[in-house]
Amino acid sequence: MKGNFNTLVNSEQPVLVDFYADWCGPCKMLAPILQDVAKEMAGKARILKIDVDKNQELASRFQVRGVPTMILFRRGEILWRTSGVLDKKAIVDKINNAM
Known part of the structure; x- marks a missing residue:
């Protein structure tokens, strides 16, 4: 994973990394939101x-x-970071601002 992670975050395309845990309630709430974000941002x-x-x-x-x-x-640069659950629009706006 490590080499692959570095390759991904160093790419020209923005990469949103979601650090989560299986036991985390808010993470479970965020998962479907991120699936929607992934669909909307596909290719970008x-x-x-x-x-x-x-x-x-x-x-x-x-x-x-x-x-x-x-x-x-x-x-490879951190453009933005947050903890907690955000709505789809807020996440998409942050990604769009990074492009």
């Missing part, structure tokens, strides 16, 4: 889900203290 941006329990090193590297945490990358 990628959504990448990272399970913090299975990828603790990655979560630690980005100082993810709570889930869900979303981090928007482009060319």
